[in-house]
Amino acid sequence: MVGLPALIFLLWTVEGVISSSSHWKPTWPSYKVPVVVPQLTVNLDKPQFDAEAKLEVVSPCDPSCHKRSPLPTYEEVKDYLSYETLYSNGSRTETEVGIYIITSGNAGAPSRSRTKRQIYGYDTRFNIFGKDFLLNYPFSTSVKLSTGCTGTLVAEKHVLTAAHCIHDGKSYVKGAKKLRVGFLRPKLKDGSKGANISSSSEPERMKFQWIRVKRTHVPKGWIKGNANDIGMDYDYALLELKKPHKRKFMNIGVSPPARQLPGGRIHFSGYDNDRPGNLVYRFCDVKDETFDLLYQQCDAQPGASGSGVYVRMWKRPNHRWERKIIGIFSGHQWVDTNGSPQDFNVAVRITPLKYAQICYWIKGNYMDCRDG
Numbered sequence: 001m002v003g004l005p006a007l008i009f010l011l012w013t014v015e016g017v018i019s020s021s022s023h024w025k026p027t028w029p030s031y032k033v034p035v036v037v038p039q040l041t042v043n044l045d046k047p048q049f050d051a052e053a054k055l056e057v058v059s060p061c062d063p064s065c066h067k068r069s070p071l072p073t074y075e076e077v078k079d080y081l082s083y084e085t086l087y088s089n090g091s092r093t094e095t096e097v098g099i100y101i102i103t104s105g106n107a108g109a110p111s112r113s114r115t116k117r118q119i120y121g122y123d124t125r126f127n128i129f130g131k132d133f134l135l136n137y138p139f140s141t142s143v144k145l146s147t148g149c150t151g152t153l154v155a156e157k158h159v160l161t162a163a164h165c166i167h168d169g170k171s172y173v174k175g176a177k178k179l180r181v182g183f184l185r186p187k188l189k190d191g192s193k194g195a196n197i198s199s200s201s202e203p204e205r206m207k208f209q210w211i212r213v214k215r216t217h218v219p220k221g222w223i224k225g226n227a228n229d230i231g232m233d234y235d236y237a238l239l240e241l242k243k244p245h246k247r248k249f250m251n252i253g254v255s256p257p258a259r260q261l262p263g264g265r266i267h268f269s270g271y272d273n274d275r276p277g278n279l280v281y282r283f284c285d286v287k288d289e290t291f292d293l294l295y296q297q298c299d300a301q302p303g304a305s306g307s308g309v310y311v312r313m314w315k316r317p318n319h320r321w322e323r324k325i326i327g328i329f330s331g332h333q334w335v336d337t338n339g340s341p342q343d344f345n346v347a348v349r350i351t352p353l354k355y356a357q358i359c360y361w362i363k364g365n366y367m368d369c370r371d372g
Contacts, residue, residue, distance in 0.1 A: 025314040026262040028322065031254045031372035035100040036081055036356040044084070044092045049177045051168040053147045055273060055302030057331030059232055059346075066290040074099070080221030080234060081357055086166075087215045088242070090177065094220070099353070135184070138310065138323055141250045142269045142279055144182040144208060145306065147175040150270035151239065152308030152325055153249035155362045157214075159239040160252065161306035162330050162348075163222040166237055170223075179216065181241060182208035184279065206277070214242045217361050233292040235330040235348050238361045250310060252358055253324030254372035255349040258286040258294065261311050266296060266347065268329055270304030280304065287344060292351060294327055295344040304329055309347045326350050 072080065078099055086092045141153040149165035159181055166176040187205040221234030258264060267283040284298040294309070309327035314320075327347035350358070352372055359369035 026260070027314045027316055028253065028324070029256050029260065030316075031352055031355075032101075033254065033352040033356045033359075033370060033372045035366045035370075036097050036353060036360055037100075037366050038095045038360075039098045041093050041095045044094050046090045047086065047092060047172045047176075049172050049174050051171040051173045053149075053173040053175055054164055054168060055148050056305055057162070057164045057232055057235060059331070063288045063290050063293075063295060066293065077353070079224070080219060081353060082220040083217050083357070083361075084220065084223060085215055085217050086172065086176065088178075088212065097357070135186075137248045138250060139269055139279060139281065140247050142271070142307065143245075144184075144271045145239075146178075146180040146182065146210070147173055148273065148303055149306035150304055150329075151181060151306050153245060153247055154238075154252050154308070154325060154358075155249055156244045157241045158249075158362050159213075159241065160308055160325060160328060160358065161237055161239060162328050163218045163235045163237040164330070165306045166216055166239075167218050167223060176216070179213040179239065180210040181213060181239065181245075182210050183245060183247070185209050211245065212242045214240045216240070219357070232330045232346055232348055236328045236354065236358070238358055250308065251322070251324050252350055252355060253326055254352050254355045255294070255326035256311075256313075258289045261286060262313060266294065266298070266309045266311060266327070268298065268304070268307040268309045268347075270300065270307035270329065272301040273303035274301045289349070292349055294347040294349055296347065298329075298345055300329065300345055305331060 078097060081099065082094065082096045084092055084094050143151045143153060143159060145151055145159075145161060145165055147165050149161055151159040151161035151165075154160045166173055166179060184206045185208075187207040217238045217240075219234045219236070222236075264285050265283050266286055267281070269279055269281040271278070272280045282298045282300065284296050286294050286296050288295040300307075307329040308325040309329055310323050310325050312321055312323045315322040327349050329345070329347050332343055332345045348354075355372045356366070356369055360366055363369060
């Protein structure tokens with residue numbers, strides 16, 4: 001078997017070759033992702049659901065800290081990508097996985113400090129008002145979790161979010177036992193019977209319609225450590241709803257290197273808790289990156305955690321523009337920049353391995369997950 005460091009080097013080399021076209025349009029790179037498939041599933045005891053929900057995660061490990069961390073072994077990567085599944089009846093299982101054609105992976109480092117505010121300079125967030133925006137793509141893909149976080153629709157019955165929104169690394173949060181996902185819809189006026197009756201001088205009032213979650217998947221890389229051990233690298237989870245949501249969803253994609261993102265920017269929308277009931281959109285430049293994380297200073301507050309980070313690029317085989325989720329907003333980290341500490345918001349990148357895992361969770365067939 002080829003060594004993991006050599007394969008990671010090969011991955012970045014191949015990415016550069018595939019993506020170095022002089023084509024004027026920012027184009028989605030073509031990836032051949034590895035295969036991540038279940039090998040053994042065992043039943044576990046029912047969880048206690050005794051953790052307090054946390055709407056943000058904090059870690060002081062900066063990019064240089066992550067880059068200094070030793071690469072995980074093949075067995076460690078398999079362990080991190082193994083996962084727990086929690087069902088709506090409270091039962092849970094643990095699944096070990098096999099990985100074929102290892103391409104990337106990285107472990108993080110410790111976290112101890114905590115900070116509250118995640119606004120940089122002037123607040124550059126935008127509230128999204130009116131059903132013409134809220135109910136249309138891409139804003140309609142943002143949903144609210146009953147634990148207080150945000151999620152993104154990535155399939156007909158699936159929502160991608162941050163792992164810390166349902167599990168603190170040691171135990172499931174109290175709200176995970178009866179987890180629901182909320183969809184913004186117009187609030188009908190009394191006697192309207194579905195008619196669109198609203199004042200033209202005021203934004204139409206909206207309300208959440210909730211759907212129960214059937215099961216959740218959380219990688220063991222998060223459960224074994226959370227931000228106090230491995231870092232934010234595995235802070236993601238997939239929720240399967242009990243019924244289809246009937247909205248357009250956004251596909252996931254492998255995160256390109258930051259230099260290949262259009263304008264070097266990312267976008268995401270979430271339900272920041274300082275603006276209750278409002279969907280808040282923002283975009284900003286990526287400042288730094290590691291194999292597993294994107295560092296940026298998009299203004300955000302707790303509640304936006306779990307938002308899908310996306311970009312819009314040209315899909316050459318389909319001859320059209322396409323938005324894809326390339327990461328999940330997690331929290332923030334202190335970064336020592338030339339001796340001066342700075343606070344950065346952090347998104348977990350969808351690497352080829354994570355893409356293979358999440359795609360398998362959604363589709364159940366690794367053959368449908370070969371192209372990122």
